[in-house]
Amino acid sequence: MTGVLTGILGGIGATVLGLLAMIGRVTIFLGQTLSHMVRPPFYPREFGSALLTIGWLSLPVVGLTAIFTGGALALQIYAGGSRFDAEAVVPQIVAIGMVRELGPVLVGLMIAARVTSSIAAEIATMKVTEQIDALVTLSTHPMKYLTVPRVLAALITVPVLVGVGDVIGILGGYQVATGQLGFNPAAYLKNTIDFLEPLDVISSLVKGAVFGVIAALMGCYSGMNSGRGAQGVGRATKSAVEAAAVMILAANFLLTGVFFSL
Amino acid sequence: MIRFDDVHKSFGPKKVLRGMTLEVPKGESMVIIGGSGTGKSVALKCVLGLIRPDSGTITVEGGEGRDRDAFLARFGMLFQGGALFDSLPVWQNVAFRLLRGSLKRPRDEAKAIAVEKLRRVGLKPDVADLFPAELSGGMQKRVGLARAICADPEIIFFDEPTTGLDPIMAGVINELIREIVTEMGATAMTITHDMTSVRAIADRVAMLHDGVIQWTGPVGQMDTSGDPYLDQFIHGRAEGPIEAVR
Structure with missing residues (x-):
């Protein structure tokens, strides 16, 4: 009995220590990335390519996610609000729900699914095929060439994607509310604009920037620390997406507290 | 030494x-x-x-x-599996060192040098614009060799160098290595x-x-x-x- 208990406690201890060690390693990795970000050489072509891949090519999936979420949100609020005669709050709740929470979180998670996985798989494959070693022998620092452009591109483009997602989500709610639920289009827009405050929008964009950094950083970190072979690449990709998604949700909780509870 | x-x-x-x-x-x-x-x-x-x-x-x-x-x-290094960058065309792989860092040159010049190095390892200029995934194993080794010698290393x-190649291609790569090492000193x-x-x-x-x-x-x-x-x-x-x- 004592042996079983010791085994369970030992397992918990090992997991916690492993988690703390990983947090430490990711923090060091972030510090190294920031340090390389401000020191030349810079790789503008790789940065441009990362802007295109992370930002522009993510627009369709972000737009589709936002429009369906905004529409569903309008339907839910209308149905829920009707239980206590509060159907009229649909524009306000859709706006605040999309801008403060659903826009940044859903865009962050979609970026984790689309961008983190692709970065992790690409860099892990480069590692197992010795392309990272080849970079070093060609006098090119892998952090500067692979990590910095991707993290910087995510820092810039994900807030923009979140802004676009917020707008499209609100338009999704607008379409459903005015098309199916009988809301007046002009009044819907006026209520939305009047209700939103600058802090709502700022919090949304700041969350986007933080989520973008998390998504790109975890992709790069897992890729660079990948194990050998196809299995190593698979594990790196899976752990990158898992870690990015959990960290995005945790960061969202913390940032919501910072912006709206203090 | x-x-x-x-x-x-x-x-x-x-x-x-x-x-x-x-x-x-x-x-x-x-x-x-x-x-x-x-x-x-x-x-x-x-x-x-x-x-x-x-x-x-x-x-x-x-x-x-x-x-x-x-x-x-x-230094120049030919890796066992080639270690060519999948996302770059062949000429940019070969001229990688010439496109960035202390040995950076204009793109046209870097491409001309890459094409010349490809010719030295027996590849035609039209290979320059292909991607590594479009090449056979022997051609990838040659591109890796061209990349290794592109900046005239000491x-x-x-x-x-011959792992995974058929005996004839292995012989070709061996001869190329011997010739290149001798002529470059x-x-x-x-x-x-x-x-x-x-x-x-x-x-x-x-x-x-x-x-x-x-x-x-x-x-x-x-x-x-x-x-x-x-x-x-x-x-x-x-x-x-x-x-x-x-």
Whole structure:
């Protein structure tokens, strides 16, 4: 009995220590990335390519996610609000729900699914095929060439994607509310604009920037620390997406507290 | 000249190098032979700083100094699997060093040099705009070779240059390596367990076994060395002092 208990406690201890060690390693990795970000050489072509891949090519999936979420949100609020005669709050709740929470979180998670996985798989494959070693022998620092452009591109483009997602989500709610639920289009827009405050929008964009950094950083970190072979690449990709998604949700909780509870 | 002095390297409990000592004279082609997993690749990577030895010293004539970029610019390396960058066309792989860093040149000039190096390794200019995934294994090795020599390095490393190639293509790559090393006057270090490669490429041979250099000498003395380890290896015998896993 004592042996079983010791085994369970030992397992918990090992997991916690492993988690703390990983947090430490990711923090060091972030510090190294920031340090390389401000020191030349810079790789503008790789940065441009990362802007295109992370930002522009993510627009369709972000737009589709936002429009369906905004529409569903309008339907839910209308149905829920009707239980206590509060159907009229649909524009306000859709706006605040999309801008403060659903826009940044859903865009962050979609970026984790689309961008983190692709970065992790690409860099892990480069590692197992010795392309990272080849970079070093060609006098090119892998952090500067692979990590910095991707993290910087995510820092810039994900807030923009979140802004676009917020707008499209609100338009999704607008379409459903005015098309199916009988809301007046002009009044819907006026209520939305009047209700939103600058802090709502700022919090949304700041969350986007933080989520973008998390998504790109975890992709790069897992890729660079990948194990050998196809299995190593698979594990790196899976752990990158898992870690990015959990960290995005945790960061969202913390940032919501910072912006709206203090 | 490259000098290994009592170099040790372990990975966890596995001791790979256990006091490797070797001198590679300037302008010579040294081939390191040895079984799989004996630390040949580790030795090469230690020179480049890709792996840090646990103890011992590795000295490269001219020194590393403070400028690591300039130090690495003196080397070219052909990787076992090519290690070509999938996302770049062939010419950008070959001219990688010429497109960025201290050796940066205008793109047109870099491309012209890349095409010339591709021609040197027997590839036509139309290969320049293809991507690595569109090439056969032999062509990828040639592109890797062109990349290794593109910036005219003083020292070239070849990691298993003929692995995975058919015998005729292996012969072509061996001849290319020999010609290029001779015409460039470079110091070359090759690791392989292909004895045909050894005889085609080497001026000197070193056998790495159990983490130490078991035998070293001119390639011409290899067959009459009298070293039982070397004899077993070059004749591919299952019986002998080197334990073969069955």
